[in-house]
Amino acid sequence: MIDAESGYMNGTTDHPSYAQVCGGSTGHAEAVKVVFDPTKTSFKQLMLRFFELCDPWGRPGESVDHGSQYRTAIFTANGEQLAQARALVAELAAQPQHAGQRFLTLIEPAQTFWRAEEYHQDYYKK
Numbered sequence: 001m002i003d004a005e006s007g008y009m010n011g012t013t014d015h016p017s018y019a020q021v022c023g024g025s026t027g028h029a030e031a032v033k034v035v036f037d038p039t040k041t042s043f044k045q046l047m048l049r050f051f052e053l054c055d056p057w058g059r060p061g062e063s064v065d066h067g068s069q070y071r072t073a074i075f076t077a078n079g080e081q082l083a084q085a086r087a088l089v090a091e092l093a094a095q096p097q098h099a100g101q102r103f104l105t106l107i108e109p110a111q112t113f114w115r116a117e118e119y120h121q122d123y124y125k126k
Helices: 018-023 043-053 079-093
Strands: 003-009 029-035 073-076 106-109 113-115
Touching: 029 073, 029 113, 043 079, 073 079, 079 106
Parallel strands: 073 106
Antiparallel strands: 003 029, 003 113
């Protein structure tokens, strides 16, 4: 990974604030924009790591946070990433341990990424 930035994706309000996104009226999801070198890490490797951290079969939301702003999603940058994400979902869903389970992570083409306020950057480090 080269860089990661906290922000908001796929909503209807330009330049949303954290308070607006938390209120649930903007349609945005809290997101992390990841910049990576595809010669060192593949998009599939990133997705698999994401699925280790955020269970794609589990309850939507984050800890005690619920609402569409906390939806689990992969926002794809282009058609190739979209196809790779859908193929990985099909591959994972075909595994016997996932029989009968519903895949809850959304796969959506990315819209505008809005950078979150500075106090959200490197949140866990701070």
